[in-house]
Amino acid sequence: MLALEGVTKRFGGLTAVRAVDLRVERGELVGIIGPNGAGKTTLFNLIAGAQRPDEGRIVFDGADLAGRPPHAICRLGLTRTFQLVKPFGSLSVEDNVLVGALTRVPSVREARRAAVEVLETCGLGPFRDAPARTLPIGLRKRLEVARALATRPRLVLLDEVMAGLNPTELGRILELIRRLHADGLTLLVIEHIMAAMMRLAQRIVVLHHGEKIAEGPPAAVARDPRVVDAYLGEEFVLAQD
Numbered sequence: 001m002l003a004l005e006g007v008t009k010r011f012g013g014l015t016a017v018r019a020v021d022l023r024v025e026r027g028e029l030v031g032i033i034g035p036n037g038a039g040k041t042t043l044f045n046l047i048a049g050a051q052r053p054d055e056g057r058i059v060f061d062g063a064d065l066a067g068r069p070p071h072a073i074c075r076l077g078l079t080r081t082f083q084l085v086k087p088f089g090s091l092s093v094e095d096n097v098l099v100g101a102l103t104r105v106p107s108v109r110e111a112r113r114a115a116v117e118v119l120e121t122c123g124l125g126p127f128r129d130a131p132a133r134t135l136p137i138g139l140r141k142r143l144e145v146a147r148a149l150a151t152r153p154r155l156v157l158l159d160e161v162m163a164g165l166n167p168t169e170l171g172r173i174l175e176l177i178r179r180l181h182a183d184g185l186t187l188l189v190i191e192h193i194m195a196a197m198m199r200l201a202q203r204i205v206v207l208h209h210g211e212k213i214a215e216g217p218p219a220a221v222a223r224d225p226r227v228v229d230a231y232l233g234e235e236f237v238l239a240q241d
């Protein structure tokens, strides 16, 4: 469904993403981990069209994404969330999701119906009239997911939607992601919370200094000496045993 070949992005002298190859098959849930500054969000920016790679190719469902702006890529069925959530603060929760739905449905009435459905899926029904800026972080993260879902994606890129959540909120969003995946959505998920990732992903890709240093099933990746060195630390490995 998604194929990256030799994707590279430089910011001046810094290579944020270096020759990354990555494939995501339809129906997969793939995790991306790596230390701060590893290039994870930059990779999402490149896939979603917010930034252009200096080298390499990105193909989604047979379409070369080169030169396509984010809204065109969204229309192809590929949507992302933002690590720093970006709701329209003064709009209601429902209207925020409506904006997403309007990318697909031209009639406001139909789009609103679609938005309400997505709000229910995401457990945001009771908050639909609240201004988005009044939501606590856990709900704002879910709103970010809802806005993405309203564009009816086939592939969603989630950038740290679990960061900063308490255990209850974390459990809820994990359950939501699992349900979306079970219903057929393909997901690429950036997450620092390794325990959550181990339970969620079928395959994990590890970035370090912009390079892909490991890839495989969660248990194998967690034991990979390069990953332990770069990211997890010995204590994590001991905790797994």
Ligand SMILES: Nc1ncnc2c1ncn2[C@@H]1O[C@H](COP(=O)(O)OP(=O)(O)OP(=O)(O)O)[C@@H](O)[C@H]1O
Pocket: 011, 014, 016, 034, 035, 036, 037, 038, 039, 040, 041, 042, 043, 083
């Ligand atoms: N627009 C930009 N201009 C210059 N440098 C940038 C830009 N965006 C990112 N970088 C740099 O590229 C590197 C990768 O950043 P990126 O945000 O992709 O990392 P990340 O893996 O998402 O980190 P985190 O876990 O902290 O979110 C960092 O060194 C960052 O400072």
Ligand SMILES: [Mg+2]
Pocket: 040, 041, 042, 083
């Ligand atoms: Mg990031």
